[in-house]
Amino acid sequence: MATESTAADIAQCVNEHGSAIGMPQLCADWMPNQIFWLIVALAVIYFVLSRIALPRIGGVLAERKGTITNDLTAAEELKAKAVEAEKAYQDALARARAEAAKIVAEARADIQKDLDAATAKADAEIAAKAAESEKRIGEIRAGALEAVTEVAKDTAKELVAALGGKADARSVTAAVTARLKG
Amino acid sequence: MAEEAHSEGGLVFHPMDQFIVKPLFGDGPVEWYTPTNVTLWMALAVVCAIALFVMGTRGRAIVPSRVQSVAELAYGFIYKMVEDICGHDGVKYFPKIFTLFVFIIFTNYLGLLPMSFTPTSHIAVTAVLGFGVFFAVTILGFVKHGAHFLGLFWMSDAPLILRPIIAVIEVISYFVRPVSHSIRLAGNIMAGHAVIKVFAGFAAIAAISPVSVLAIVAIYGLEVLVAFIQAYVFTILTCVYLKDALHPGH
Numbered sequence: 001m002a003t004e005s006t007a008a009d010i011a012q013c014v015n016e017h018g019s020a021i022g023m024p025q026l027c028a029d030w031m032p033n034q035i036f037w038l039i040v041a042l043a044v045i046y047f048v049l050s051r052i053a054l055p056r057i058g059g060v061l062a063e064r065k066g067t068i069t070n071d072l073t074a075a076e077e078l079k080a081k082a083v084e085a086e087k088a089y090q091d092a093l094a095r096a097r098a099e100a101a102k103i104v105a106e107a108r109a110d111i112q113k114d115l116d117a118a119t120a121k122a123d124a125e126i127a128a129k130a131a132e133s134e135k136r137i138g139e140i141r142a143g144a145l146e147a148v149t150e151v152a153k154d155t156a157k158e159l160v161a162a163l164g165g166k167a168d169a170r171s172v173t174a175a176v177t178a179r180l181k182g
Numbered sequence: 183m184a185e186e187a188h189s190e191g192g193l194v195f196h197p198m199d200q201f202i203v204k205p206l207f208g209d210g211p212v213e214w215y216t217p218t219n220v221t222l223w224m225a226l227a228v229v230c231a232i233a234l235f236v237m238g239t240r241g242r243a244i245v246p247s248r249v250q251s252v253a254e255l256a257y258g259f260i261y262k263m264v265e266d267i268c269g270h271d272g273v274k275y276f277p278k279i280f281t282l283f284v285f286i287i288f289t290n291y292l293g294l295l296p297m298s299f300t301p302t303s304h305i306a307v308t309a310v311l312g313f314g315v316f317f318a319v320t321i322l323g324f325v326k327h328g329a330h331f332l333g334l335f336w337m338s339d340a341p342l343i344l345r346p347i348i349a350v351i352e353v354i355s356y357f358v359r360p361v362s363h364s365i366r367l368a369g370n371i372m373a374g375h376a377v378i379k380v381f382a383g384f385a386a387i388a389a390i391s392p393v394s395v396l397a398i399v400a401i402y403g404l405e406v407l408v409a410f411i412q413a414y415v416f417t418i419l420t421c422v423y424l425k426d427a428l429h430p431g432h
Contacts, residue, residue, distance in 0.1 A: 013202070020202050024203065025306070027203070029211075032213075033214050033215075038301065041225070041285060050277040053253070054276075061258070
């Protein structure tokens with residue numbers, strides 16, 4: 001069939017009904033037309049693509065890549081800055097903390113000193129007061145003992161007198177003194 | 183085949199009529215310069231290419247619109263293919279390879295529209311593409327490497343006795359390349375379109391028309407796939423042939 005149709009191709013490729021005879025692909029009459037228009041179409045597409053479209057798309061892609069790279073670099077820089085700022089903040093915080101601790105220690109030392117001084121002073125005062133009081137108590141005690149002896153002697157003399165006894169003062173005193181010591 | 187169908191009368195099969203080249207105006211002979219349906223559908227492919235790659239990228243937006251992102255996707259797809267296969271010195275030929283890809287994919291997809299004409303189903307068209315690639319690549323290989331280009335056929339890592347035999351096989355396979363390259367594209371597209379037409383002919387019988395319509399839908403889906411795959415295969419083989427010209431050493 002192929003040989004028949006190639007023979008018929010030269011004369012005609014379509015029968016009287018307008019249908020194809022054999023394969024239209026093998027019709028030599030139509031080939032120059034197809035080849036000519038193919039070359040025209042390819043030339044137009046190539047011209048348009050290589051002159052306009054491809055440089056444009058390539059430019060857009062390169063620009064996008066550049067933008068993304070730039071943005072990433074900027075982000076990286078900002079991140080580094082943030083880390084630096086955080087470090088500075090931590091440093092400042094640590095310094096402030098150390099300062100505060102120092103101030104607290106100083107204040108505590110001052111207070112301690114004042115307190116110690118006040119305590120010492122108070123102790124000394126208390127000691128002085130206590131000594132004075134002791135002395136006074138001693139005096140009072142001595143005074144009281146004397147008074148008791150006196151009262152005892154007088155009372156004994158009066159008692160002896162009241163009982164009708166007669167006794168000299170000296171013996172009564174001696175007796176009372178002996179009893180008190182007793 | 184067509185004549186037999188006419189004599190039967192009932193079922194009418196004209197699966198090849200869709201490939202007929204007709205003048206757009208009048209009914210005269212098809213001269214080489216006549217505007218035909220080939221002209222029309224190639225021109226539509228050109229218009230689509232301009233719409234996608236020129237109009238679509240008019241905004242040059244950093245954040246692309248939908249059309250621009252499709253154009254960028256196609257650009258990146260073929261650019262990466264050329265770079266991966268041909269290496270860095272192949273990027274120079276990227277616009278030419280991209281032109282081939284754009285032409286084939288747009289004519290393939292426009293050909294899937296009902297009542298349309300598919301230029302890539304014609305061996306005359308694909309042979310120009312295939313042999314064009316073949317001659318361009320061969321000339322480029324000799325210009326770049328001179329006689330060293332013939333090293334492509336001389337397997338220096340094969341045993342010495344086998345080398346002449348391999349060289350003969352390599353030479354034959356090299357010259358078969360443009361034939362397979364062009365017939366693969368035309369054959370796939372033509373076969374798919376013809377099969378759809380045959381199933382459409384069966385739809386005239388009421389009893390099997392539902393099956394026929396379902397089959398058309400299925401084949402059409404397959405053809406959508408084939409339209410892309412054949413454009414992809416044609417482009418990737420062009421890259422492989424270009425790689426052989428740029429780096430003939432195996």
